[in-house]
Amino acid sequence: MSVRPGSIVRFRHRRWVVLPSDDEAIVLLRPLTGTSEDALPVHRQLADLLAYSLPSERLEADRFPLPDPTQLTDAEAVRLLGQAARLLLREGAAPLRSLGRISVRPRPYQLVPLLMALRLDPVRLLIADDVGVGKTIEAGLIARELWDTGEIRRLAVLCPPPLTEQWASELREKFHLDPVILAPHSVAALERTLPPGRSLFRHYPVIVASIDYLKLPRNREPFLAEPPDLVIVDEAHGVVPATTAERDPRHLRYRLVRELASDQRRHLILLTATPHSGIQRAFQRLLGLLHTDFEDWDLDQLDRARTERLARHVVQRTRADISRQWPEASQLYPVRDAIERTYALSDAYRALFQDTFDFCRRLIEESRQLPDRERRFQWWAALTLLRCVMSSPRAGAEALARREIPQAEEPEELALATELGENSFEPAELLGLEPTEFRPSDEIPSQRLELATTHTLALSETARRRLRELARQARAIEADPASDTKLQACLEAVRQLLDRGSAPVIWCVFVDTAEYVAERLRQALEPTDRDLVVECLTGRIDDQQRRERVRALQQAPRRVLVATDCLSEGVNLQELFDAVLHYDLPWNPNRLEQREGRVDRFGQPCERVTAVRLYGRDNPVDAEVIDILIRKADRIRRQLGIHVPVPEDEGWLAELLVHRLFEKPRQAQLALPIGPDPTEQLLSRWDADTEREQRRRTRFAQHALDPQVVTQHLASCDAVLGDEETVRAFVAGASQRLGLAVDARPDGTLVLQTSRPDTVPEPIRLLLPSDRRRAWQLAFTVPHPPGSEWVGRNHPFTVGLARYLFEVAFERPAEPIVARAAVLRSRLVSQVATLALLRTRFLLRRPDRPEAVLEDVLVTGCDLFGERWLAPAEARRLLDQARPEDDIPLAERRELAATALEPLAESLARTEPSGPLAELLAQRAAELAEAHRQVLAAAGERRRSLTVEPLWPPDLIAFVVLQPKR
Known part of the structure; x- marks a missing residue:
């Protein structure tokens, strides 16, 4: 038979929804109560051949089953069924299709890079948001959106070796992509699974690769021979060489990314919190990866046209920028308390x-x-x-x-x-x-x-x-810890942090120092505190061991981590730690920001974090670094909300410190003439760079997306998929209905008592924590309180509840948990009204792209005989507010349900769309088409020429009959 995407068919004694397929010979079938992850591919010709001997293998046209008017329940059960239907949507009709498949709730400001990306063809974007803002989420949203819209079919993330596991975990857990890691330790195992004659780069559609593995010529050439459609480069500042030295290791990285970028049809996303290292040429090269024109532009002499063109490709925001545009975002970040703690050197x-x-x-x-x-x-x-x-x-x-x-x-x-x-x-x-x-x-x-x-x-x-x-x-x-006053000051500071309930990270420059400090902390603290674990992570421990040790710290009631700068970039520590102590001050202010950004970032559950800067009062090196570099960088950040790197190059630091520590005292001692002061030159150039950076940001800021537009797009997605409160209400209601004790806390969390799981259906029991002796605290917003677990629409528990209720309603209607029909008396209506819960499908067509099926859950209503229809907003209000106010005999309820179902069934039985339901679908299709066009407002004609066609008939999931209470 000829099957069309969105139609209902019967196959193997079950009903299925037909999904679009890239292969004309294959039909993709999704179970009526399942998601696209459960889709079954069926070969058309093979099914036809088998159908001669096995009739169940024949694809037959079918219709969505109508509710049974004799199987009745209460309105709350119907509302739960409607919420379950919304939360199970994956091919949602929302204009941002990726939001239906991700397991993270993006904040509105995190959608800005996605909306900018969708207005570029191809996507060439530099995301240079501040440390801890959420660049991984922003890039993942773009990748998932391009994947779901069919723009890409292969994706590669290039990142530093220590970040490969973290990237793979983020893509898998938050964005439901299935990556493999390409690194020296994993390639051999992956190659053993390859079909004959197939390369790694072609076989695996989603790759997370160590950029230092791929940059080697023996790996670079095979990779470039079969490159992906989208490349994400993390820590992109480490790709661009700062010198012309051919032996600079960055040249090999730069060559790899430059060759990938040379194909102007390839999508490219560059991520870095420090795009400008102070070396103008390196920054120009970074921009040149987006488009070759940008490499030669003088950013201080751009006309309006060039400014607008460049601004379309660059996202660079500080937390202050975000908080000004999105006042609610200021609550997502902790307040950082920077404390200076000093010590005096002992005589020795x-x-x-x-x-x-x-x-x-x-x-x-x-x-x-x-x-x-x-x-x-x-x-x-x-x-x-x-x-x-x-x-x-x-x-x-x-x-x-x-x-x-x-x-x-x-x-x-x-x-x-x-x-x-x-x-x-x-x-x-x-x-x-x-x-x-x-x-x-x-x-x-x-x-x-x-x-x-x-x-x-x-x-x-x-x-x-x-x-x-x-x-x-x-x-x-070293043998006499009492003579090391720096160590003693550190011990005192750590004790104070622990006493107030903080968990600190202690940053050191050298491995030997980190191991020394960790040993002394263990000797001093662990004997009197059995709950405390002191861990030490350095470059002498491989990436896998470091990850395992960090995971093990999650089980420690109290913890201290001593680490070197091998963890200072790209690693998320905010869920385990809320304080840092700089045992060794970095000589580059940017490194200071990277360290503190490991805990001061999006997702930190504590309202405040502490940064302790330890230095010697009589240590002239520390004094110079603090006075000239760190305090100056702090003043710039407080005044402007931006980080401006040390000017020109880091060679200035050597000249500056040598001059102040050695040359200046020598000149004064020998009464030599004192030439130009490098300090004044440095500070003068730094101020000039600060003014220039501020001017650039001011020029680009006028091109930022209007927050109201972004909020409007997010609201339209929430209307289809459900927001955080939708998930919370559903989890609370479904859990109670299935036998779990639920305690709603004032902070918005829910506590589920799991000590008596025998009262819970087995499919739900398997989703509960293995440790059932303790209560399970669920949070629905980010950041979430310590000790709680964040639950979103795609969390296994949410999906499990929704799927179970849906299956019970359709496959086991005799069970009293939920049903597809309800009748109740209410003062909300003056005459009998029928509220219909519909799952609708639409066919999205775009030039040069496969068709896509969009799904939505709508509420409509009519009088008892289907002669007068309600507006969808009015029907939704009645469904949300209806509560039983009087008893109705069972026979009368069944009679009302059967009478109310007749006009709905008659309308849905029509072979061609007509009547009020058809008009409702046509109106909704026009709204969806306009919403999709607005998202792509500045994109090329090819992507804006889209149409949305309603598919007939819609699915009647459930209905509620409201009888007036007189």
């Missing part, structure tokens, strides 16, 4: 610092005759040696103990280090960097420190003895 530590400082001063003195690049590298070596010593006695001892083996010649690594050192001063990002890594290194760069010192200093036996003595001093301090 002060002596170690001074002796190390004298050694570094000699290193600086000896570098004066070197070429500029090598001299800067010596500056880095001196500052890093000081930093190691001041980080912890263990890190200092490790750095000092390995200065003894001189190198006879300057190896190739020094040339690379000096070349990179111009633009990558932060030690954690420089000399521990290997070509296969895309993350900060937290190891002490011992070999290259050795190169720097031996290249300049001919280490005599006296110098070697002096280094050994410094290392011995550091070991002595």
Whole structure:
């Protein structure tokens, strides 16, 4: 038979809904009470052949079953059935089709990138929202929407290696995509599952790949030979090289992404919280990935046309920007309390610092005759040696103990280090960097420190003895924790945070420091607090172990995490921790923001988070970093609400700190003329960059989408799919009806008592937590209270409840839980009225795209004989408010139900659409077409030329008869 998408057919003794299929030889059948995930593919010719011997294999036209007027229940059961029908919609008629399939409730501001993307063809978008705003959700929404509308069929996420598991989990759990991870540890297992002659990149439609795995030539070429339709690049700032050095590891990443971007039909989304590192050329290259024209534009000299064109491709908002446009969003983020906590060096530590400082001063003195690049590298070596010593006695001892083996010649690594050192001063990002890594290194760069010192200093036996003595001093301090006043200040701060119920993350630069601090915290805290777990996560632990240890911390009643910057980008810690303590201050203000953003972000359940910045009052290095860099960055952020990076490149930091720590005191001591102050130059350029950044954002801000338009689109989706309150009301009502005790809390959560599951139907019992001794607290908004579990429309419990009620109503109508008909007396009506709950289907047609079936749940109504029809809004109001006000004998109720069903059945039995129901569907189709066109208002003609056709007849799910109470 000829089947049409949206029609009802009978196959294998069941009724099915026909879904669109990309293959003409295949018919996709969805169970009447199921979702598209349950769709059954049926080969047309094979079904015809089997039908000769097995009649049940024949596809036959059928109709939706009418309700049985003898099976009656109350109006609340019908309302629950209607809510279940809405919550089971996956091919919803909402203009944003992805919202029906995701397991996350996006905030209105998170829809802005999606709406901007839908107005681009192809989608080329840079999402540079602030840390913790929700860029992963924003990108996932775009990917899911393009997938559901048929724009893409293959997707790849390129990200740093530590983030592959997190991305795969987000796509799987929140967006119901099924990704595989491509990384060195997983490729062999995936290749064993491939059909003969098929590549990984073609076989798996959704891939999350380590960008450092794909950038290697042996992997890059096969990937580029079969590239995906959409590429998402996370931490995109790490892709663009800051230098022209061909050995800069970023060049291989940049080459990979640039070749993907060269196909102007490919969709590309770039994600970064720090798009502008202070190096203008790198930012231009990043924009050039969106369109080659953007790479050559002077962003300070754009005319109106160019400004509007660029603004269509860039989303860059701070929390302040979002809160101004969306006042309700300010409640989604915690308040950050930044606290400065100081300590004074002990006598032993002060002596170690001074002796190390004298050694570094000699290193600086000896570098004066070197070429500029090598001299800067010596500056880095001196500052890093000081930093190691001041980080912890263990890190200092490790750095000092390995200065003894001189190198006879300057190896190739020094040339690379000096070349990179111009633009990558932060030690954690420089000399521990290997070509296969895309993350900060937290190891002490011992070999290259050795190169720097031996290249300049001919280490005599006296110098070697002096280094050994410094290392011995550091070991002595490590053995005597009382002499490490920095550690003692940290212990006191952690105790205070724990006493008030906080869970802190302690950030260190080096692995040795992190392990040292974790050991001392365990010794001091765990013996007196059996509920406390102190965990240490560094670059010496592989990604899988780090993830497992973070998951294990969820079971700890009280927890402290000591970590290095290997966790400072892209990792979400907000559900487990609400405070940070900077044991080592970062020398780049951006790193400070990344660290604090791990807990200060969307989804943090606490109203306030704490950031403790620990530094020495008499430590001149800390003093300079705090005074010049961190406080300046804080002032800019407080005044403008934006982060402006240190100007030009990070090489300025080396020159600045060397000048203030070594040169300025020397000039004053020798009464030498003092030249231009690098501090003033830096601050002046920083102020200029701040003004320029503010002007750019002001120009682009006028092109932001109107919040009212975004809210309107979200409201139209909620009208079809249901909002948070719809889910809460349904879960509460269905749980009570199925035998669970439900306690509604003032904070909007529900507590389900699961201690007596035997009273609950088995399909629902299997959805309850395994630990049934405790109550199950369910939350329906984000962020949710600690200890609760967020439940949305696609949560397994919500779906399980909806599906069970639907199946009972249609397949086991004798059970009293729900039914498809109800009769009651009410003062809401003056004459008998029939309210009909309809599931309607519409066929969406777009040029160059397969047809799509859209579904909606509508309420209409009429008088007892179908002569006068109610407006849908009036019918919905009556259904929501109707409550039984008097008893009606069963015989009378059945007679009223049978009489009321007749005009509905007669209207639905017509072969061609006509009458009030047909008019209702035609009006709804026009509304849906207009809503879809508004979403694509600025898109090309191909995507705006869409039509929506109602499919006849609609499904009568249930009806309620209201008899006047006199």
